[in-house]
Amino acid sequence: MKHLIEPTDLTRAEISEIIALADRIIEHPEEYYEAMAHKKLATLFYEPSTRTRLSFTAAIKELGGQMLGFSDAAKSSVAKGETVQDTVRVMACFADIIAMRHPIEGAPLAAAEVSPVPIINAGDGSHSHPTQTLTDLLTIHRELGHIDNLTFGFCGDLRFGRTVHSLIKALSAYEGIKVYLIAPDALKLPEYIRHDVCDLKGIPYVEVDSIEEAMPELDILYMTRVQKERFLDEDEFDRLKDNFILNAEKMKLAKKNMAVLHPLPRVNEILTEVDADPRAAYFRQVAYGKYVRMALIKSLMDWKDDPAHPMPEKDHFTDDSLRCTNPKCICNNESVTPYFKRTGEIVRCAYCETKI
Ligand code: CP
Numbered sequence: 095m096k097h098l099i100e101p102t103d104l105t106r107a108e109i110s111e112i113i114a115l116a117d118r119i120i121e122h123p124e125e126y127y128e129a130m131a132h133k134k135l136a137t138l139f140y141e142p143s144t145r146t147r148l149s150f151t152a153a154i155k156e157l158g159g160q161m162l163g164f165s166d167a168a169k170s171s172v173a174k175g176e177t178v179q180d181t182v183r184v185m186a187c188f189a190d191i192i193a194m195r196h197p198i199e200g201a202p203l204a205a206a207e208v209s210p211v212p213i214i215n216a217g218d219g220s221h222s223h224p225t226q227t228l229t230d231l232l233t234i235h236r237e238l239g240h241i242d243n244l245t246f247g248f249c250g251d252l253r254f255g256r257t258v259h260s261l262i263k264a265l266s267a268y269e270g271i272k273v274y275l276i277a278p279d280a281l282k283l284p285e286y287i288r289h290d291v292c293d294l295k296g297i298p299y300v301e302v303d304s305i306e307e308a309m310p311e312l313d314i315l316y317m318t319r320v321q322k323e324r325f326l327d328e329d330e331f332d333r334l335k336d337n338f339i340l341n342a343e344k345m346k347l348a349k350k351n352m353a354v355l356h357p358l359p360r361v362n363e364i365l366t367e368v369d370a371d372p373r374a375a376y377f378r379q380v381a382y383g384k385y386v387r388m389a390l391i392k393s394l395m396d397w398k399d400d401p402a403h404p405m406p407e408k409d410h411f412t413d414d415s416l417r418c419t420n421p422k423c424i425c426n427n428e429s430v431t432p433y434f435k436r437t438g439e440i441v442r443c444a445y446c447e448t449k450i
Contacts (some may be wrong), residue, residue: 096397096405097206097213098390101224101264103406107395109231109264116232116382123156124342129392130159136189137163137217138181140196141174145358145380146216146225150193153387162188177428179208183269186211191394193225200424200445207430212394219422220254226357227260228390229383234314236382237353237375242272250276250318250338250363252283257357258318259287266295273299274308278334280326286447290437304337307358309347315340317356317376318362341365348373355379410435410444418443418450 097103104112135154139147149164152159152210163185164170172181178196179319182205185192192209194202194298195216202215202280217223234241246265248258252275262283265271273292282301283292292299302308310317317414322331340354345368356364356376397403410433418425418432423446425432441450 095212096394096403098224099203099215100222101227101260106267112389112393113232113235116385119385124311126157128158130157133159134189135161136185136192138194139165140167140372143195145383149384152384153218154389157388167388170385178204181211192402198424198427199422203445204424204430222260223256224260226257226388226389227264230261230355232386233355233375233379242268244313245272245311246314246316247274247276247312248316249305251281252277252321253281255318262287263291266291266297271297273297275299275301276305276308305344312352315408321360339363340368342367345371359375416450418448420446420448
């Protein structure tokens, strides 16, 4: 059975299959009106969402299936102390596939450990957001026609921005990717992405201080919200914040066919004057999110009993002498088996990837 916990749970061939199916659904939606008839998707959202939850809702309905679940965990038995793993054991009695968003890192992986139905990670804390990644890849494919040999600028909150982490992981399967990282020191890309993905898998990256420095080189500018509340030093935020606002003037420096992506919601990091620019792809990106989630749901259900689509070997191990130090990790919040993984000499928590 295939879960989607990390973008790397899908091979490049499987991602291509999902993108091709999404293309087909966009062109011929009527062929898929009954594709998930009598099937149910549970959406378990422990954290706010507009795009992800409602695009999953629209996706299952357009596939002829039904939806159940909660958007406010406080109104479920979670409020009585029910764990993620028990909640999933229960929901799997009612649903054929489950999408889960959780503020605690690793919660969807803990869910997958006990689930008899496919689990889709719809965002876990600051860690991962693989269905946003599929949305981003479909958008890039539709806007530019290919994903190999592109130069990306990731701008804003690269430390806490889970969509950035997941997209960079997925890009490691493509050829000729180059990355500009545009962020203040306080919001730099986490060490595990720079080391395990960029360094070990060969994605060259350059760190720059402003959008203008990178703009002429970029095929994709991936904006994210700079989260003022995360800065330890407010003076640093005030000094840097205008470097990370995209406006029409900065767009003049960009290639004619560059695409601006943003997972949304935006606050003020893209001025509304940019919205009318044909290169502003972020609202088209939202629409693609529904189609790619339709393709994902159908694919995971089709692949459920297909040995040609196994989960990748994880090589997770237990060791009583090791402990994850991340207070936002599931292994420090609920009773789960602490699993670890090794990347070369480095041992990490399997749930949140914190270095041990
Ligand atoms: N892009 C994204 O995850 O948006 P939501 O938080 O609204 O789901």
